[in-house]
Amino acid sequence: MTTTAYLHPDRLLPADAATRSIARGLYERVAGAPILSPHGHVPAEWIADDVPFSDPAQLFIAGDHYVHRLLHASGVRHEQLGLGGARVDPREAWALLAEHWHRFAGTASGYWINDVLGRVFGVEEELSPATADAAYDRVAAALLDPGFRPRALLERFGIEVLATTDDPLDDLAAHRRIAEDDAVATRVLPTFRPDAYLDPEHPAFLRSATRLLDGRPASWRAYLVALAEQRARFAEHGGVSVDIGMIAPTTLRTDETDADAILQRALAGEATAQEAARLRAYGLYESARQSTEDGLVLTVHTGVRRNHHAPTLAAIGPDGGHDIPVAAEYTENLRPLLEDFGLHPQLHLVLFAMDETLFSRELAPLAGFYPSVFIGAPWWFLDAPDSIQRFRAATTETAGFYRGSGFIDDTRAFLSIPARHDMARRSDAAHLARLVAEGRITRTTAERIADDLVDAVPRTAFKL
Template sequence: MIHYKLLFMHQPQGRDPDRLLPAEPVTRAIARDLYDRVADAPIVSPHGHVPIGWLADDIPFADPTALFVTHDHYVTRLLHASGIDLARLGVGGRAVDPRAAWRLFAEHWHLFAGTASGYWIDEELSQVLGIDERLAPATADAVYDRVADAIARPEWRPRALFERFGIEVLATTDDPLDDLSRHTALSGQLPGRVLPTFRPDRYVDPDAEGFVQNVERLLASSSSPSTFGRYLDALTERRRYFIEHGAVSADHGVEEPFTVDLDAAAAEQLFQTVISGRAGAAERRLFRGHMLFQMARMSVDDGLVMTLHAGVLRNHSSRTHLEYGADSGHDIPVPVDFTRGLRPLLEAFGLASGFHLVLFAIDESVYSREIAPLAGFYPSVFIGAPWWFLDAPDAIGRFRSAVTETAGFSRGSGFIDDTRAFLSIPVRHDTARRADSAFLARLVAEGRIQLDDAERIADDLVGPLPRRVFKL
């Protein structure tokens, strides 16, 4: 018997070509063949957070720390948990010496072993940037210099990478009042499409910062009195504007997937209370629930795919929120109840022709209990790919296991990278392709599906499926 250490001898930098595939040899061989079919397929990324400016202006990435550390809340949160002040990483706009912050990161790099972020960054350094050295305290400067070197060169600017990564579609996430001029300017400049996404949370959630002012800005184009009807019209109009500029979806982030239908008079009265700033917690919740309902109605009318990211309590730590702003790593999941919470919405629109509603959650208990059963019945409901903390190899495996026996593969959304970390885009898609190949290979090895079915499904997952779900 060959000792296993020999198996690792030829991969001094550890990028096993079979990484993420199951160890069992027959299953691995099947998985490798499936993966090989899809490894180089174009990237379809219908939901993410890449700032449009990066592509519009094609400015080089600032420095390795800005690229890998400061803006990646997966990274800063774990460093923070380990006792590193967020300020020392440049979070919240704090000025830092990027090399000093990078050294700090390298000193704590071992904390990331086994995490999704650790895997992605390893891949970005070795596979995307071609850097041989493993990150470690001793190699911090060397790796920093190699990254800095690369990103200073034209072939590492965002547009060049967009092309090299083989991106077919990339969706950004945008404010409803954005004029989308940068999207327009990009048109025809890239080999793939860059689409805006309508994200109205700050205009429909009374608890959002600046909600009342946001609504006022939304209604500012007219001098007639602020009514609920005008408010809905203004949202409808902005959605139309987004659609004209290429948008295919509207995205909604909520703590609770609660929906409610209200008659016109009740909605009007509630709207007035809410924009007066005098609404209590129950009224604000009711308004949120009714607006989610209205957003579904608008999606039925205008065809924008509705994506729902539910079950995260934002800014759990008020102090870090105050000091460093939103999206600094202090958002924590809560349980969700889609079955009851979405019922009013689905009673009204669940069977509507052409309506697409994609459900994302971080509460794994809903995968088999609620999401797969809902998507396995309602033509409008699709199973969102594992999201946020669940966007990782083991979690993807648990997800596939939890939903497939009920809903198969066709009711899924396809992989969603949901990221602003540009260099991680190909890596995350590669991770999903490997994880899905691993899952499919096990089904084949266990005689549950045929090899040709697995091949067809693997092909479908990376392109045709997300194009169908997101109407691309």
């Protein structure tokens, strides 16, 4: 990939010259390593059908809620960006991004877009009102080129593994087509995402749970069996993990009579908030138990108020950029689960946090004792260079480098996947180089760790 003037070759490496030199050596070892992306949101259909990307505005703005949220905060209305079904001239939406580009300076999104424009599209000048049209033209032209379709890019980007996120009743037809197509070298894996089935307060619960039961009697036991069957189907299609998001990760050992009653009330739309919370807690606990049986990795993220601004949800749908974090807790919430399954050799439990106070207080101590617990990479509001430095500093001293998940891009912005992994590799090189420069680890040890962080570590955590 090309490098342009606004992409400093040593970007994200430490300023101190001696430390930077160490960091550069570490980064160069792993810069070209295959990308393992065990959790993300690229639709499998894009790859199965090798769908061409649409226009630059759709690609960089409407399709990326990191981007349109900050434009919205800057006073741009969603309609101006083509959200909520509005029709816009993509060149005009692009011009708005260029007009506000200085507002992205220092942000993760700004960094990624620079990287994508420069390295993927060869745009030579940084975005600005003056360069907007030329950049638009260059990107638009490239998108017509077959070399910029998903399959060609998968190969160009060196993506060895790419996980999607899917509804438990998804037919996985796209995954099947990809698997049967020798032209795709990437392993494209489905991920089982049962939130709508475990949370009676989820807007899709009633429809989802009814479809899942498919006429079976509505007992908790039957419900769990139905979930297990679908998990098994995902595993048959190459799936390695189950992903659950809950605002609070409470876990409870199942009281079957209670769970039966709540499930039935929930199917009648009558579960109270307390009952819903209890069913979620049973569901998370049982999901871990199922992992001890089928070996699927369980990833958990918590502490976010989804769709904070109801009018925006109504206008443009979910993932509108207004999911806002709240304080989170794992130590007490997960205790029943960990007491019962925390030492089970089949369980891998990857814990993510958007509340960075968990890094040193809970994640590192839990992963520093339980062989089943892996520290999830910093993500969502924390998947950025300084946040990664804080994450490493807050977790390494207790848990070292080998109790983590490896970098997770968690993205639907397909084109930014290499930029994100490259950012993580540079950031980890910077962190390791500092430890070497401060005489805390040897350079040889740092080299081994740098290699493992992009290979052995994610392969172990996600059983790849």
